[in-house]
Amino acid sequence: MEEQQTGALVRRCLAGDAAAWEEIVRLHNRRIYNLCYRFTNSPDDAQDLTQEVFIRVYKSMGSYHVEKGAFTTWLTTLTRNLLVDHFRKSKQDRVTDSIDAGLREEDDSLSLGDRLEDPRPNPDDRLASKETQKMVQMALARISPDLREAVILRDLQDMDYKEIAQVLRVPEGTVKSRINRGRMELARLLSRNKRQASNE
C-alpha cells in the first residue's frame, strides 16, 4: 500500500509536481537520516549525506521504475552506495570521537520547550538509557562496515533478508551470516566495555 502510494508520488514528481517531491522528502528523510547517522556516527555527516542522497534521488528519479522493485529498496541502495563512498573517503576518522561530544549533540537536538514537555522517563533513567545507547552506537561504529550495514538494515531499518540482499548485492545466506556475526561482535564489544567500566 505504502509502495503504491510512493509509486504514485514518483509519477507525479516526474510529471513536475513539486508537492509530490516534498511529500517524498517528508516521508523518507527521517529514515535516511537515521541510516546515515548509525553508519557514520556523526550528526553533521549524516545531515550532509542525507541531503546528498535526496539531491541524487531528485536527479536520477527518471531511472527508477516501479515494476523493478520497491522505492524504499531503491532509495536504500542509493544511500548505501553513497555511504560506502563516504566511508572510503573518510576511512572512519570519526570513530574515536569522544562520548561527551555525542551526548552534547543529542542534547542539542531538543529545545528547552521540547525537553519540558518530554513524556519520556525521568532524567536518571534517560541518562542511563542515553549512556547505553551511546555505548551501542560506539560499538556499532567499531564493527566492520560489511557487518554494520547488514545489522543496521535488518535491526534498525527493519528490512527483510531479500531486500537487504538486493541492496548489498550478496546472496541471502551471506546476509544472514553477516547479521549473525555483526550481532555477536556487538555483544562481545559491549560486554568488554561494561567490564572495563566496572573495573574503573
Next chain:
Amino acid sequence: MNNEAKNGMACSEFEALLADALDNALASNMRPAFDEHGRSCEVCGPMLAEALEGMVMVRGLAELEPPKNLMHNILAATSRKEATAEQIAEEAKLGWMERLRRSMSPQVGGLLHSRFAMSFAMAFFSLSITLTLAGVKITDVKNMAANPSLLRKNVVLGYTHVEARVTSYYENLRLVYQVQAKVRELKKNAAPATEPGENRQQNRKSSPERREKQNEDYSMERDSSLIAQTFEWHEGARI
C-alpha cells in the same frame, strides 16, 4: 565449530538457522531440534546468546529526530537545481545571438538587435574587403598596435607597393601599344600597291559590313599610332 550432529542438528545448520530463529521465523518442526542443540552445544549456545544480546541492544536504539532544517535544506537544494536545469533548457532553445545578447549588459545588448547587427556586419564586411584589397593583414595591425612606430613605416611601405604596381601596369601597357603600332606599320609597308581603278571597283563591290570593318581597322590603327606617339612624347618629357 564442527559439523558433527548433536540432537539431530549440525553446528553449521544451527548457524544457518540462527537469524531466522531470532526472528521467530523458524519452521515449527525445526524449533525443538534447534533449541536442544543450543542448550547442549558449548559452541553454539554462547553464539546464540551473543547474537540475541547484540540484536536486542541494536533494536533498543531509539530513532533519532533529524535536524529541523534538514527537510528545508533538501527542498531548497533541489529547487535550486531544478531552477538551474530549467534555465539551461530554456537557454538551449535560444539561438547563439540571443544568448550573446543576454550575456551582455542591456545597453550593449541592445546594439545586437537585428537591424543594428546587420549594419555592423555590413560595415565590418566592407572594411575587411577594403583592407584585403589594400594588402593589410590582421597580423600587421596587431604588430602596429603593439608598436606604434611601425605604423608610419607600414603606411609608406604600402604606398610604395601600390605605386610600383601602377607603374608596372603602365609600362606594360605602353610596350603593348608600341609593339602593336610597329606591327601595323610593317604590315602597311609590306602590302603590294594596288591600282586606283581596281581599288575603286573593289570598294564598289564590297558590302556595307566590309566597309564598317575597314573603318574600325583604320580607326584602331590611327589610335594605336596616336597612343604610341603619346607614350613616346610622355617618355621624352619624363627624361
